[in-house]
Structure formats: C-alpha cells, structure tokens
Amino acid sequence: MPRAKSTSRTALVDSALKTFWKKGFHVVSMGDLVRETGVNRSSLYSDFPSKDALFHACLDRYQEKVVTPAFAPVEREGAGLAEIRLYLENLLTRSAAHPGSGDGCLVLNTLAQVTPAEADTLQRLRAHTTRLQRGIHRALASENQRHQCLPEAEIDALSRFTLISLQGLWAQSRGSTDTPALRQYCETLLLLLANRLGCEVPADG
Amino acid sequence: MPRAKSTSRTALVDSALKTFWKKGFHVVSMGDLVRETGVNRSSLYSDFPSKDALFHACLDRYQEKVVTPAFAPVEREGAGLAEIRLYLENLLTRSAAHPGSGDGCLVLNTLAQVTPAEADTLQRLRAHTTRLQRGIHRALASENQRHQCLPEAEIDALSRFTLISLQGLWAQSRGSTDTPALRQYCETLLLLLANRLGCEVPADG
DNA sequence: ATGCTAGTGGAACGATCATTCCAAAACAAG
DNA sequence: CTTGTTTTGGAATGATCGTTCCACTAGCAT
Numbered sequence: 001m002p003r004a005k006s007t008s009r010t011a012l013v014d015s016a017l018k019t020f021w022k023k024g025f026h027v028v029s030m031g032d033l034v035r036e037t038g039v040n041r042s043s044l045y046s047d048f049p050s051k052d053a054l055f056h057a058c059l060d061r062y063q064e065k066v067v068t069p070a071f072a073p074v075e076r077e078g079a080g081l082a083e084i085r086l087y088l089e090n091l092l093t094r095s096a097a098h099p100g101s102g103d104g105c106l107v108l109n110t111l112a113q114v115t116p117a118e119a120d121t122l123q124r125l126r127a128h129t130t131r132l133q134r135g136i137h138r139a140l141a142s143e144n145q146r147h148q149c150l151p152e153a154e155i156d157a158l159s160r161f162t163l164i165s166l167q168g169l170w171a172q173s174r175g176s177t178d179t180p181a182l183r184q185y186c187e188t189l190l191l192l193l194a195n196r197l198g199c200e201v202p203a204d205g
Numbered sequence: 206m207p208r209a210k211s212t213s214r215t216a217l218v219d220s221a222l223k224t225f226w227k228k229g230f231h232v233v234s235m236g237d238l239v240r241e242t243g244v245n246r247s248s249l250y251s252d253f254p255s256k257d258a259l260f261h262a263c264l265d266r267y268q269e270k271v272v273t274p275a276f277a278p279v280e281r282e283g284a285g286l287a288e289i290r291l292y293l294e295n296l297l298t299r300s301a302a303h304p305g306s307g308d309g310c311l312v313l314n315t316l317a318q319v320t321p322a323e324a325d326t327l328q329r330l331r332a333h334t335t336r337l338q339r340g341i342h343r344a345l346a347s348e349n350q351r352h353q354c355l356p357e358a359e360i361d362a363l364s365r366f367t368l369i370s371l372q373g374l375w376a377q378s379r380g381s382t383d384t385p386a387l388r389q390y391c392e393t394l395l396l397l398l399a400n401r402l403g404c405e406v407p408a409d410g
Numbered sequence: 411a412t413g414c415t416a417g418t419g420g421a422a423c424g425a426t427c428a429t430t431c432c433a434a435a436a437c438a439a440g
Numbered sequence: 441c442t443t444g445t446t447t448t449g450g451a452a453t454g455a456t457c458g459t460t461c462c463a464c465t466a467g468c469a470t
Binding site for chain 1: 446447448449450
C-alpha cells in the first residue's frame with residue numbers, strides 16, 4: 001500500500017535542510033521545523049525517530065543536492081584549474097542570489113558548533129572534507145601533469161592549502177553581503193595556483 | 206569599599222571564556238558555567254546582568270588575552286612577512302599544545318552559529334575581522350614597499366585573500382589533531398605570498 | 411552581645427525544549 | 441453506510457533553560 005503524505009518525504013527534508021542551514025542545528029527547535037515545513041509533529045516523528053536523525057538526513061541531502069552539483073566538475077576525470085573555477089563560480093552565484101546574507105556551508109557551520117559527544121554527526125562532516133580533499137588533489141595533480149613542473153609532494157601541499165583556504169571562503173560567505181570581495185578572493189586563489197603550477201589562469205566562464 | 210570575592214572577576218571571565226570557547230555559546234548553560242567557574246549563580250548574576258553580557262565580556266577578554274598577544278607583532282610598525290610567520294607559529298604552538306583536539310578561534314566559531322537577531326554580538330565579531338584585515342594589509346603593504354613589485358590594488362586583493370584563507374586555517378584547527386597538516390598549510394601560504402611579493406620566505410623562528 | 415551590609419547557597423519560576431500520547435479526522439475497502 | 445487503518449492536531453510530560461528570589465551566613469562597626 002503506497003504512502004500518500006500531504007508533504008512528501010523529500011520535500012520535508014528539503015525544507016528542514018533550509019532551516020538548519022540558515023540557523024544552525026542547536027538553535028532550530030522542533031517547533032520551528034513544524035512551522036517551517038508545514039508538517040505535523042507526529043508526522044515528523046513517524047518519519048524520523050529524533051531530531052538528530054532528521055538532521056542527519058538533511059546532511060545527506062545537502063551532499064546530494066548542493067555539494068554534488070557544485071563539485072562534480074572537479075571530480076570528473078581529467079579536471080583541472082578550469083573546473084575549480086567552475087566550482088568557485090557556483091559559490092559566487094549562490095552568494096549573489098542571497099543578497100541579504102549568505103548561509104555559508106552547512107557542513108562548516110555545523111563543524112564549528114558540534115561537540116565531541118555527537119560522534120555520528122562528526123563522522124558525516126569529516127566525510128565531506130575528505131571528499132573535497134580528494135577531488136581537489138586529483139584536479140591539481142591532473143593539471144600539473146599537463147605542465148610537468150611540480151613534484152608530487154608539492155601537489156599534496158598545494159591541495160591541502162586549497163582545501164583549507166576554501167573553508168575560509170565558505171566561512172566568509174556566511175553573513176557577507178560583499179560578493180565582489182568574495183570574487184576577488186576567488187580570482188586571487190586561481191592566480192596563485194596558476195602561478196605555482198606554471199599555467200594560465202582559466203578564463204572566466 | 207573594595208570588593209573581595211572568593212573568585213576574582215577576571216578569573217571568572219577566564220574560566221567562562223574557556224568553556225564558551227570549547228563548547229560554543231548556545232550549548233553552554235548557566236548551570237555549566239556555575240559548575241566550571243566554581244562561582245555561584247547569584248554571584249554570576251550580580252556581576253553580569255545576563256548570559257549574553259557575560260559572553261560579551263568573554264569576547265572582549267579573548268581579544269585582550271588571546272588575539273592581541275598573537276597578532277601584535279603583525280600590527281607593529283614596519284611588520285612584514287616575518288611577523289605574519291610569527292603569528293602562524295603562535296597558532297601552531299596552540300594546536301600542538303592541545304593534542305586531543307583544538308578549539309579553533311572563538312570568534313569564528315561564534316560567527317558560524319550566531320543568528321542575525323544577536324546584533325550586538327555580531328558587531329564584536331565584525332570588529333575582530335576588520336582588525337585582522339587592517340593588520341594584514343599594513344604588513345603586506347610594508348613588505349611590498351621593500352621590494353616595489355606590486356601595485357596597491359594587488360596588495361588589497363592579497364591581504365583580503367590572506368584574511369579569508371586564515372579563517373579556513375582556524376576552522377580547520379578546530380577538532381584537528383593533525384598539526385603537521387596545519388604546518389604544511391602555513392608554509393604553503395608563506396610560500397605563495399613570498400612568490401607573489403617577490404621576496405624570500407622568512408626563516409622558521 | 412547587637413545591628414548592618416555584602417555575598418552565598420539553592421529553591422522556585424516561567425518559558426521552552428525534545429519527545430510521547432491519544433482522540434478526532436481522513437481515507438480505504440467491504 | 442460500516443469497519444479498519446493511517447494520518448493529523450495538539451495536549452501532556454519531564455527535563456532543562458535563563459533568570460529571580462529569599463533565607464542565610466560572614467565580617468565589621470558599635
């Protein structure tokens with residue numbers, strides 16, 4: 001017998017994701033979620049055993065709906081600096097779309113407010129950063145192969161640097177209204193990477 | 206008539222600061238503060254009208270006790286890349302001292318979990334980032350004057366980039382046990398800046 | 411000793427939290 | 441319609457939150 005909820009499960013998660021993203025896990029109450037999703041308390045608890053479980057579903061959905069579309073170009077075989085620019089452009093577009101204030105990255109926001117006690121949450125957050133780390137590393141290594149200038153160890157260092165640096169960008173994009181400043185950061189990052197790799201800065205898309 | 210509390214006011218703030226720093230504003234309860242500071246509830250409320258007021262005192266103390274000692278070299282007249290290295294070394298020392306897991310930067314942690322409603326808190330956080338921005342900009346400009354290679358606009362871009370990038374480092378230092386990775390990041394940052402400014406990487410202190 | 415005052419300990423308050431529960435409603439099948 | 445089951449609205453629960461209150465102690469001047 002098929003379920004026919006008034007609000008589908010994925011729409012529920014999408015709505016909850018938006019709320020968690022904007023306000024943060026600890027400040028969002030179940031009452032907020034009931035109001036903002038339009039789904040009844042009982043229904044929430046019949047779909048998810050707890051607030052934590054619902055939040056974890058949101059983290060998974062965030063990967064699928066936000067991270068993957070933005071980051072997939074970088075993860076493609078043979079991706080290079082140009083694909084990293086695509087990823088940055090995605091971020092800038094997102095920032096420009098929210099003129100009042102950005103929401104940053106759900107994973108990084110959560111990372112700053114999670115306690116060591118919430119181990120299963122932490123695990124999902126770490127999975128996200130290792131995913132980014134792998135993608136960036138592969139892209140930089142592939143770009144480097146085309147120019148043959150840096151040893152493998154330098155690529156390790158450079159990709160780690162890029163990852164950490166990008167986390168700063170996401171942190172800055174939260175609450176910032178200054179999209180041009182973010183763009184300037186992105187251009188500088190691309191410039192520095194290109195300098196180091198000995199290649200051209202990829203053209204603006 | 207002089208006050209003679211069992212616990213002095215600055216010791217109270219220091220203890221509260223440590224707690225807020227580790228766990229974050231929203232997850233710390235007044236009960237936690239009573240337990241961890243050893244100061245009675247009534248005494249807390251006789252010194253500070255609210256939890257927010259106490260937290261603001263902690264933010265101010267954080268500036269004075271943590272940020273200023275670490276960042277003062279960069280703010281000194283004529284500071285350059287070498288002083289930025291000193292600042293980074295301070296961060297690395299702090300990370301190595303907490304082998305279990307670092308606490309990151311109180312300001313950045315708070316920035317990720319504050320809501321637009323808490324305007325006075327936000328104001329203090331913004332003051333911190335503009336302070337860092339000014340210091341970094343002056344140091345890079347001063348370093349640039351010694352080598353005369355980049356126009357002013359490039360220094361603007363580079364200092365903004367450095368600030369955002371450092372925010373990523375602080376975010377990463379929270380919960381990370383991998384001090385060598387942080388060090389590698391710092392070395393790469395210094396290398397890229399030196400490359401761009403056309404000067405030598407300052408020697409490890 | 412007696413008063414006075416500053417500071418303490420902890421109970422109490424109202425609000426809100428995550429979670430549970432149940433009776434009414436909506437819908438399906440006969 | 442009458443059943444049986446699922447979904448809904450919202451009250452109830454017990455815990456915890458920030459904050460207030462007040463009886464009590466300790467120190468000091470008289």
